[in-house]
Amino acid sequence: MISVERISKSYDEQVLKNVSLDIPGGKTISLIGPSGCGKSTLLRIIMGLIDADSGRVMINQQQLTDQNVLSLRRQMGYVIQSGGLFPHLTARENLTLVTNYLGWESRQESDRIEELCELTNIAPPDLDRPPDGLSGGQAQRISLMRALMLDPDIILLDEPLGSIDPLVRYELQRDLKSIFKKLKKTVLLVTHDLGEAAYLGDQIALMKSGEIIQSGTIRDIVNNPANTFVEQFVNAQRSPLEDV
Amino acid sequence: MWNSLLMHSEALWRMCEMKTFAVQVITLLFICFANANVSEAGQQEPVSAGTKVFTESVVLGELVTQSIESDGQQAELIKQLGGTQILWNALLDGEIDVYPEYTGTITEEILADTEVGSIAEAGSILATFGIEMTRPLGFNNTYAIGMREDVAGDLNIETISDLREHPELRYGFSNEFMDRSDGWPGLQNTYGLSPESIRGLDHDLAYRGLEAGNIQVIDLYSTDPEIEYYDLRVLEDDLGYFPEYEAVYLYRRGLDKSVVESIRRFEGAISRSEMVRMNAAVKIDREGDAVVASRFLADTFGIDSEVYEEGLWDRLLRHTIDHLYLVGISLGLAILFAIPLGVLAVKVKSIETPLLGAVGILQTVPSLALLVFMIPLFGIGAFPAIAALFLYSLLPIVRNTHSGIKSIAGPLMESARALGLPNTFILRRVELPLAVPSILAGIKTSAVINVGTATLGALIGAGGYGQPILTGIRLDSVPLILEGAIPAAVLALLVQGFFDLIEKWISK
Numbered sequence: 001m002i003s004v005e006r007i008s009k010s011y012d013e014q015v016l017k018n019v020s021l022d023i024p025g026g027k028t029i030s031l032i033g034p035s036g037c038g039k040s041t042l043l044r045i046i047m048g049l050i051d052a053d054s055g056r057v058m059i060n061q062q063q064l065t066d067q068n069v070l071s072l073r074r075q076m077g078y079v080i081q082s083g084g085l086f087p088h089l090t091a092r093e094n095l096t097l098v099t100n101y102l103g104w105e106s107r108q109e110s111d112r113i114e115e116l117c118e119l120t121n122i123a124p125p126d127l128d129r130p131p132d133g134l135s136g137g138q139a140q141r142i143s144l145m146r147a148l149m150l151d152p153d154i155i156l157l158d159e160p161l162g163s164i165d166p167l168v169r170y171e172l173q174r175d176l177k178s179i180f181k182k183l184k185k186t187v188l189l190v191t192h193d194l195g196e197a198a199y200l201g202d203q204i205a206l207m208k209s210g211e212i213i214q215s216g217t218i219r220d221i222v223n224n225p226a227n228t229f230v231e232q233f234v235n236a237q238r239s240p241l242e243d244v
Numbered sequence: 245m246w247n248s249l250l251m252h253s254e255a256l257w258r259m260c261e262m263k264t265f266a267v268q269v270i271t272l273l274f275i276c277f278a279n280a281n282v283s284e285a286g287q288q289e290p291v292s293a294g295t296k297v298f299t300e301s302v303v304l305g306e307l308v309t310q311s312i313e314s315d316g317q318q319a320e321l322i323k324q325l326g327g328t329q330i331l332w333n334a335l336l337d338g339e340i341d342v343y344p345e346y347t348g349t350i351t352e353e354i355l356a357d358t359e360v361g362s363i364a365e366a367g368s369i370l371a372t373f374g375i376e377m378t379r380p381l382g383f384n385n386t387y388a389i390g391m392r393e394d395v396a397g398d399l400n401i402e403t404i405s406d407l408r409e410h411p412e413l414r415y416g417f418s419n420e421f422m423d424r425s426d427g428w429p430g431l432q433n434t435y436g437l438s439p440e441s442i443r444g445l446d447h448d449l450a451y452r453g454l455e456a457g458n459i460q461v462i463d464l465y466s467t468d469p470e471i472e473y474y475d476l477r478v479l480e481d482d483l484g485y486f487p488e489y490e491a492v493y494l495y496r497r498g499l500d501k502s503v504v505e506s507i508r509r510f511e512g513a514i515s516r517s518e519m520v521r522m523n524a525a526v527k528i529d530r531e532g533d534a535v536v537a538s539r540f541l542a543d544t545f546g547i548d549s550e551v552y553e554e555g556l557w558d559r560l561l562r563h564t565i566d567h568l569y570l571v572g573i574s575l576g577l578a579i580l581f582a583i584p585l586g587v588l589a590v591k592v593k594s595i596e597t598p599l600l601g602a603v604g605i606l607q608t609v610p611s612l613a614l615l616v617f618m619i620p621l622f623g624i625g626a627f628p629a630i631a632a633l634f635l636y637s638l639l640p641i642v643r644n645t646h647s648g649i650k651s652i653a654g655p656l657m658e659s660a661r662a663l664g665l666p667n668t669f670i671l672r673r674v675e676l677p678l679a680v681p682s683i684l685a686g687i688k689t690s691a692v693i694n695v696g697t698a699t700l701g702a703l704i705g706a707g708g709y710g711q712p713i714l715t716g717i718r719l720d721s722v723p724l725i726l727e728g729a730i731p732a733a734v735l736a737l738l739v740q741g742f743f744d745l746i747e748k749w750i751s752k
Contacts, residue, residue, distance in 0.1 A: 044658070047662050049658055049661055049662065070664045070665075070666060071664065072664075073661070073662060073663065073664035074663070074664035076662075078658075078659070078662035078663075080655055080658065080659060081655075082655060084655050084656055084658065084659030085659075086656065086659075086660070086674055086678070087656075087678070088674075088677045088678055088680075097663065097665070097673060097674075098663045098664065098665060100673075101665055101666075101669050146663075
């Protein structure tokens, strides 16, 4: 589980204002909001990639510090929009970079990769390709495999499907949902698509200008919007059939 | 294509790690070997003679070297080592044991800070440095005034004073002579000359103008081979205006008695006309320095010295080995130091700007100056040249390592850190492999520049392709210049091609 307590962060202006957020174990929270609202910054702070100005982050009851940041990062998987696969390594080498460091046996590595291939629907021969030989959907699946390699409790995803075309995206959303449920992971998903947030998240947290405006189920948010911004945000979704 | 290039770069990187290790080992071995050589050699070390960059100095160097060798001592000659300061310092440091010098240069340049009354006094001052001076060799290579023999004969001009009677003669002086206080201004005052026409022009053009009759009076060095070639009359300096530039040898105190004898046998032994003839044989008849010197020794002292004339291919091979040695060691060391420096510039914010600035400034130092700066630190020969080339090769590699790592996309670095890997591991497995194409491009740039700059190494006695170029310039011989320039250009192209191949190989 993740517990974010009164986190503030400023660059030229304040991007996070005293943000607190709890993600209970095994649950998926979708963090949603307009561009620049601070949702990606919050994710990076949880990952220990950026230091907060104040407040603290608890990962599985442990406070994130400079001393334990490396080991805590290994308890979290991280997936970003463009996949972040290393272009000089094959897909397989991308997966084994961290296990190489940890000194896994190659038998152990290949067993784990086999499991993950099945889980994420990747054909093993595709693993021998470099990232630029993979489709966008495949790259995101491999990126998810890399995040899952050490079987972490927590997965953080920063707009993982942001640049994927609709058909593949639809399929991936379905697969992600079943993977999260099957593995009982604690998931924090950053997205700006309300439909995706609702479909994948047990709960939704809506952010604006560095603050969490409202959090709850999609029903709470749609039925009882906290203010006019939430209402506008909810109504800004277009139905494909609205003009028909 | 770019991405697949990156993909293979990790393999290459691992290979590079192995290679740099190999280079380290080789360098270490080399250093041990070099040291062992020095300590073992001890007294067996040959007597080392040096010369300045002009023909007369080289011939005098050949003479003394062959003389020492013919007396059963080992001797080596470093031709065209440099100007007065370089030779004088090399002599003081014991890098060379003997070199030919001129009394005027000793009093005016080497002992410029000291008031020297006579040349004998200069000798005793030199002795305080541990340097001995021979008596004059017998000729005076000073400025002189010359005319065509036939023209001077017709006008009955023997001395410079005689010129006063002929203001109608046209004078053509070298630009340096026009400006120097011990040149035309003083000459005009001393002799009260007032020619109607006088102009400054290039020295070589002056000879041609003289031959064509456009000018009748020129300045020259009193042992110029052209004196004989153009059949010139050297006018007598009847008022003793020009300073004495008597040729002597300077040598280190403490040389073997027999070596000193071999050096001093030339005291009073070389007349002006003999020196002019030897200069002419080399510069005009294009005979080898060694051959001309050997003939003089045979004719004058009845000494048979064996002269081995190296063939073109032997010379080429020797210069190639010397050149590759300079380039290989300096570039190898540069790679070894520059990549870590580039990494440091990325990782330690506080030194980024100063470090990049420092290597940048190194690059702005003219290469010739950098070479000369190395002499006080490392003496002469290959070592200072390698040091200078090393410094010169740093910038492209440091800068490309730095920019290669800096230009890695932010999200990629974030992904690497998010995996929970320590910085050193990320550096080794992600950053450096991704920067390999950029680093390789930097090494290529350094290597190509290095091959070209190494030709200057000959100026401080490091050998290489610069050697025939220097000799070619001295003798005004285009074939000799090309003997150095063409291989240097070919080597640069080969180096470029070699790195292009590596780039192609890793992008396969």
